[in-house]
Amino acid sequence: MKACGLVVEYNPFHNGHAFHLEQAKKTSNADIIIAVMSGNFLQRGEPAIVSKWARAKMALAAGVDLVIELPYSFAVQKADRFAYGAVALLDALNADYFCFGSEHGEIEPFIETSRFLLENEQTISQRMKAALRSGVSFPSAASAAIEQVIDQPLPLDTHAPNNILGLSYVKAALELGSSIKPLTIKRTGAHYHDQDVTGHIASATSIRRIIFEEGKSISTLSHVLPNSSITELVEYNKQNKQLHSWEHYFSLLKFRLLTMSHTELASIAEVEEGLEYRFKNAIKEATSFEEFIKRVKTKRYTWTRLQRAAIHILTNTTKEQLITSGQKPAYLRLLGMSEQGQTYLRHHKKHFSLPLVSKISAFSHPQLSLDLKAADTYQLCFDEPLRSQALHKEYATIPIRV
């Protein structure tokens, strides 16, 4: 059996994701699709709109065969580390391919550019540090450094966000020395961002905006979400009396920031360069999360980076914990599987290079402890008795079968 991997967040699973899934199946001609998915907190430093279990259900309903959780130590991280964790998991799962959407749409330039980046890693990294010191943001510093080092035009536009992410995946596969084969499909503005063109595809960001800011009911989104996603979101909202956004955690963040010392704060992951002072000053005045980030934001920090630091403060994750929890993924946490997925596991799991974890009480690792702490934190926006029930659920839930 051949498997093709996807790296996803599904926040929530929408028609664009369905399109990507369908294209990945076609392009790879694989028997099963494995999605490595962020848990309850996401790469851009946000709580997921619904729990990883609900998002795994959406994925399975849409045709994914295996859903594996990307550990917190890799999920809430800069793009390079996020990509490395995800590709390492797919490699450990013996996936034959992984497939990502990109603005470019052809795989060769990704491989060529990745090789170039790896060969010139040290020089680029030095240039980047210099650029960062001059006060520009991380992504701009990266692009500038690459352009400075290369003496010919790159075969790839490294300013396009999905090209950059794709490069991280391919680079990770090369670094891992993995035999996994990268594939890419072209994603265009029309498919992903422009509702007017196709009418049935909207980005996850705009879907969440419609729910939280415009306050529209989930059912009004039936033109951009598969029915299975609508059902899952409605059901989650009914059971938990809310979907999740940063604003639901703002009180907890404020509590933490007001009671932490500057020294404690500086020990938290991604809190660097005096950010602890900006955070503690801004929190006093801010009455919402959005206002808080606006007060902290400067040209130097991307919105995403500030949000990730805030998630680490919320979950009390230190720089040291991220280091000691390991540089590589340590386990394969199974969230859900189709019948085909089960068959794949039966045939392949003895060749997996990492332990498969279906029941968390049977496994212990510092990396998993961070996942469990994040899962606990995610439930703390609920009132009792929902909160206690939700806290239990993480430990009691076994992988979903469809």
Added chain:
Amino acid sequence: MKACGLVVEYNPFHNGHAFHLEQAKKTSNADIIIAVMSGNFLQRGEPAIVSKWARAKMALAAGVDLVIELPYSFAVQKADRFAYGAVALLDALNADYFCFGSEHGEIEPFIETSRFLLENEQTISQRMKAALRSGVSFPSAASAAIEQVIDQPLPLDTHAPNNILGLSYVKAALELGSSIKPLTIKRTGAHYHDQDVTGHIASATSIRRIIFEEGKSISTLSHVLPNSSITELVEYNKQNKQLHSWEHYFSLLKFRLLTMSHTELASIAEVEEGLEYRFKNAIKEATSFEEFIKRVKTKRYTWTRLQRAAIHILTNTTKEQLITSGQKPAYLRLLGMSEQGQTYLRHHKKHFSLPLVSKISAFSHPQLSLDLKAADTYQLCFDEPLRSQALHKEYATIPIRV
């Protein structure tokens, strides 16, 4: 002008406190009464029912002339340290007397016993340690140790709670080498605990129980509270939409405990002897603060001690912070004053041995930082916009004048 000091919490100010105030005035024949009062968190490890400002108003309305805040580093502490901080403040304020209620009612035996305790401090402390190792609670260990060391009957029943507290005050005055003169008035069960006897006196604990557990309105308490206290409680409740109990902070405590490591937890004040494990285990299941403490409680720990540890976890106060914030009170934080109180300050403040702090922006000290952190934490049970307003108030409020 002669001043007599009282050590109080006024949670809330009731008829029993009014009686104590009146008796202290008569017994001392002083011109003014100074109350040293705990801030927003109290010696028994509880949030005060209303803020220190509202409680200072009640005190002033009832005839107290100066209200000085007992810093968090002394207020949320074992009786000895609480007493030491309070008496040190009264001494720094040049008070001539301090007056406490006791079961015994005569001052001589307190002085005699205090001398004995100080002279035999080392032996008693060794015996106490042995008793604590055998697993008995702190108060029992103290009584047992004293009885073992002394070879004649003590002139004071050291099992009576107010005698013990009184001893701590007198001992503190002796240790300080202060010229302040201790006075005591007899408090009896009838005056303080038995509503049936006098009909208009109930303990603060039973008053809070009537409000929180029986859910009765404040106005039904007019037989046990002065009108000024009723007015203040009603007004606070109207402005803030709640009075404060531990249950209002339980979500924050749960959040903190679930996201703290055992090592971090063990660094918190009064978290000792593996309490970090009991706390982290109990919090998972508990759905209320009361249930939480019941789960943690053993014969070894008093309820009060566990509550204090929980307050320190809530405010994130470490053992080290308590040490580095100083062994003695460092300032006199003025919360309120009557006209007589102002006259006293005018005449005496040049002789005070500590700086008088009326405006906190004008003073900085690690001890005060802990007070401000505690004040911030106290407001975090409110929702926005009340929370932000309350957070500002602490920094903007100037001493109350009546």
